[in-house]
Amino acid sequence: MTALTHKRKPACRAALIVHIVTAMIGSGPLRAEPIGENLVVRHDFFRGTGEDLTGNGRDARIGLGAVQLPRFVWLGGEYEKDSRVSFASAGRDGRTLERTIAVRGGDATIEIWFEGVELEHGDYLLFDGRGHRPGEPERARGCILRLEVPVGRADVGMALFDRQGREHDIVNGGTPVSTISTFDKEGRLNINRLRQYVYVLDGNQPDGNGKWSMYIDGAPVGIAPAVYRTSVDLNVFTLGPGQAQYTIAGRQSDRYNQASPRGRLYRMLIYDRALGADEVASNRQTGLAAITGADAKPVAHEVASAPPDAEALVLVDEGRPHAVIAIAAHRPRAVEEAAAALHNTIFRMTGVRLPIVEQTQVDLSAPVRPAVLLVGPSPLTDRLGIDVVQNRDHEHDHYVIRTGDRWVALVGNDDLNLRGSAYAVYDLLQRLGCGWFGQDEAWHVIPRVRKLVVPPMNVDERAAFRFRSLSAPIRAQCVRDAWRIGGRAYAIDHALDHLVPRREHLEAHPDWFGPGQPCMTHPDVVDLIASKFCMRIDRTPGNQILSLCLMVNDNANFCRCDRCAKLGNHGELMLHFANEVARRLAATHAGRYQITNLAYWATFDLGPDSTSRAEPGVSVQTLHQGNRAKPIEHESNAAVRAAMYNWSRTGAEMAVYDWWIPGFKHSAHWRKVPWYPGETTLRDYRFWKKHGVRYVFHESNREAGDGLPIRWPLWYVGARGLWNPDVRAETVMSEACNKLFASAAPHMLGFYALLEKAMADTDQTASVWNLPPPHLVYTTPIQARAGALLSAAADASDDPRVLARIEDERKMWKGATEVMAAMRAAEEKKTKDTSEQLEDAAGM
Numbered sequence: 001m002t003a004l005t006h007k008r009k010p011a012c013r014a015a016l017i018v019h020i021v022t023a024m025i026g027s028g029p030l031r032a033e034p035i036g037e038n039l040v041v042r043h044d045f046f047r048g049t050g051e052d053l054t055g056n057g058r059d060a061r062i063g064l065g066a067v068q069l070p071r072f073v074w075l076g077g078e079y080e081k082d083s084r085v086s087f088a089s090a091g092r093d094g095r096t097l098e099r100t101i102a103v104r105g106g107d108a109t110i111e112i113w114f115e116g117v118e119l120e121h122g123d124y125l126l127f128d129g130r131g132h133r134p135g136e137p138e139r140a141r142g143c144i145l146r147l148e149v150p151v152g153r154a155d156v157g158m159a160l161f162d163r164q165g166r167e168h169d170i171v172n173g174g175t176p177v178s179t180i181s182t183f184d185k186e187g188r189l190n191i192n193r194l195r196q197y198v199y200v201l202d203g204n205q206p207d208g209n210g211k212w213s214m215y216i217d218g219a220p221v222g223i224a225p226a227v228y229r230t231s232v233d234l235n236v237f238t239l240g241p242g243q244a245q246y247t248i249a250g251r252q253s254d255r256y257n258q259a260s261p262r263g264r265l266y267r268m269l270i271y272d273r274a275l276g277a278d279e280v281a282s283n284r285q286t287g288l289a290a291i292t293g294a295d296a297k298p299v300a301h302e303v304a305s306a307p308p309d310a311e312a313l314v315l316v317d318e319g320r321p322h323a324v325i326a327i328a329a330h331r332p333r334a335v336e337e338a339a340a341a342l343h344n345t346i347f348r349m350t351g352v353r354l355p356i357v358e359q360t361q362v363d364l365s366a367p368v369r370p371a372v373l374l375v376g377p378s379p380l381t382d383r384l385g386i387d388v389v390q391n392r393d394h395e396h397d398h399y400v401i402r403t404g405d406r407w408v409a410l411v412g413n414d415d416l417n418l419r420g421s422a423y424a425v426y427d428l429l430q431r432l433g434c435g436w437f438g439q440d441e442a443w444h445v446i447p448r449v450r451k452l453v454v455p456p457m458n459v460d461e462r463a464a465f466r467f468r469s470l471s472a473p474i475r476a477q478c479v480r481d482a483w484r485i486g487g488r489a490y491a492i493d494h495a496l497d498h499l500v501p502r503r504e505h506l507e508a509h510p511d512w513f514g515p516g517q518p519c520m521t522h523p524d525v526v527d528l529i530a531s532k533f534c535m536r537i538d539r540t541p542g543n544q545i546l547s548l549c550l551m552v553n554d555n556a557n558f559c560r561c562d563r564c565a566k567l568g569n570h571g572e573l574m575l576h577f578a579n580e581v582a583r584r585l586a587a588t589h590a591g592r593y594q595i596t597n598l599a600y601w602a603t604f605d606l607g608p609d610s611t612s613r614a615e616p617g618v619s620v621q622t623l624h625q626g627n628r629a630k631p632i633e634h635e636s637n638a639a640v641r642a643a644m645y646n647w648s649r650t651g652a653e654m655a656v657y658d659w660w661i662p663g664f665k666h667s668a669h670w671r672k673v674p675w676y677p678g679e680t681t682l683r684d685y686r687f688w689k690k691h692g693v694r695y696v697f698h699e700s701n702r703e704a705g706d707g708l709p710i711r712w713p714l715w716y717v718g719a720r721g722l723w724n725p726d727v728r729a730e731t732v733m734s735e736a737c738n739k740l741f742a743s744a745a746p747h748m749l750g751f752y753a754l755l756e757k758a759m760a761d762t763d764q765t766a767s768v769w770n771l772p773p774p775h776l777v778y779t780t781p782i783q784a785r786a787g788a789l790l791s792a793a794a795d796a797s798d799d800p801r802v803l804a805r806i807e808d809e810r811k812m813w814k815g816a817t818e819v820m821a822a823m824r825a826a827e828e829k830k831t832k833d834t835s836e837q838l839e840d841a842a843g844m
């Protein structure tokens, strides 16, 4: 190894800080791994250590909240003017991962293994390719999901996406450039992918300057001249000699060079020489094997994006509290529950109890005071400019997490039954490494830490769907809040028998009733229901909108009197009925109601040429009763799509009722077999959202126990998708498995991916009431592979908590395989019996 000489102190003293949001740190055995000579820095963060494995002593300090690396590494021999390469932190924020200053006569290689994740939305600066000071910076609000620059000299591009994921702009020097690929072959945005980035500097070029070569995943992607400059302020992962800059990922704020990308840093190597292409490729192989190998400890070094000049906030350090939790004097119960959850979880993480105080006791202007966690909306958060409108009916589920001068605000829309502030609290805890994946505490992940730090944050979240209901069995509030279940409830019931009781009215008014439903065109029936609804609205204080259920009784025996019959099919009849009720209410209670209806079975569709329109306030919940093995866009679900289109074009507010584990109460075997159509579910959500659905209710009734842990992957992915359907199942599961299974995560991810693929690949139809035999979905080879993955997972961990979870899943899978083995045996016996009968018959 080359010993380095430091002859000059760097001008910039800011330490390099990479925020770790989750720090599940362990240590694994190191494998001998040839990664070359002249290696001057090597950090294998994925093993949970910041040790400099070269022995040169440039250990990174690692802990919850930050990785600090040595300030400067001088490369290319001894430092002389105009002949140097340095690798260091830069920027006033001290969070910039690298900066290179080049170059005359020096050689160097920098290799970084990084997995980018979606950046938070915000203001992003579009910059040009000739340096970092464009005269008129353009701006756009959006997410930089991925940027890669496989282009030549002076070309720098970035793709911007808005919150809906639409591509916003790709620019080069303010001018759109042709194409920068932002999607992989499957059309997925290419994030959450572990990549090797290598920058090789060859400083000895004939013109006296240098040459940078860049590689991604072992393959060369670009070459740029390296022109000496005294100072280059570049953003994270920017390679910046002279005229050409390659930005790999980074967020720009108003001021340059002051924000970091989010992602996971796995490994960093720095060489004091230029690696050849073959060595880069070879490092790619050895790096992949080490990082994804069985002895790796996948440590999530999440790099948080940060506002300028903000400092990470210490809540707890070495057993001492450095913060208080503050709530408003007047607060809803949900805020008290959220503050209590924050208090209790921090206690479990650190052993320290942060006091809960009223905000009147807090003086944010005091020069010396503890950090303050402000939970819930209050006059104080108003003064801080945190504007979350408190309204259930006309605003979304919405929350923000914002940090400022020694405060963290966790504020959401808490109007009526909404729980925005609780969502903010759980979001923060999840970013600090916690996770809730079932009701059983064994499936909660609460990391133990000595120091608890909140990095600078500016989170602003809104739900895609206004009502996000999973199945009845999940009652634990911590799980419901962590999964953001809830929202503006949607009335669901077979209601007509309660509204027009047959026993009460049949004798006096036989003409009010068909065989199984009330007559829906009888003016007295409409009046009776409207008057009941008006009374309910009158009894409800304030101006809130009531969800009033007009859903039909659960039978197909509709009134077929002349008036009813001439309206067409049952769907048309139901819509007419709802409209009549709505018109009665509109006269006296306009804007105070939502009338819910159920389009399913007998009322599944409207007439084929329907031009019917829904009155304001009329809402329809359609039931997904198609093929659940395939997404709704699949040809086998054409009828489901048609019904949804027809209902949506009436202008009715749309909802979906979903049998999630389809009809399983009629197919006992699936109760013991996992059902995980992760991405299929999210594709359906995207479809629904696009077609105006705002309320989603999942039916999973008669689940064995609370349905966990057998159902957790589907439910967790579903819950996350109901908040934001643009997430990918794989992303959600990676986050979950890293927390739940740590070193065994790759095997467990493989297990769930195998189940998901089996369901996606099956040619069996899974209709709501007629499920395929599970052993035809999970074939014998798939079962064997699943068992092997579970065994490998158990071998990959020695953490008793992780092993207990894996054991839960192994027991679950054992039960499933027994069910499937019995079904297979019964099938074989039946085949044998049939053939014997045939033989007997032939012998007669």
Ligand SMILES: [Zn+2]
Binding pocket: 514, 518, 519, 520, 521, 522, 559, 560, 561, 562, 563, 564
């Ligand atoms: Zn009738």
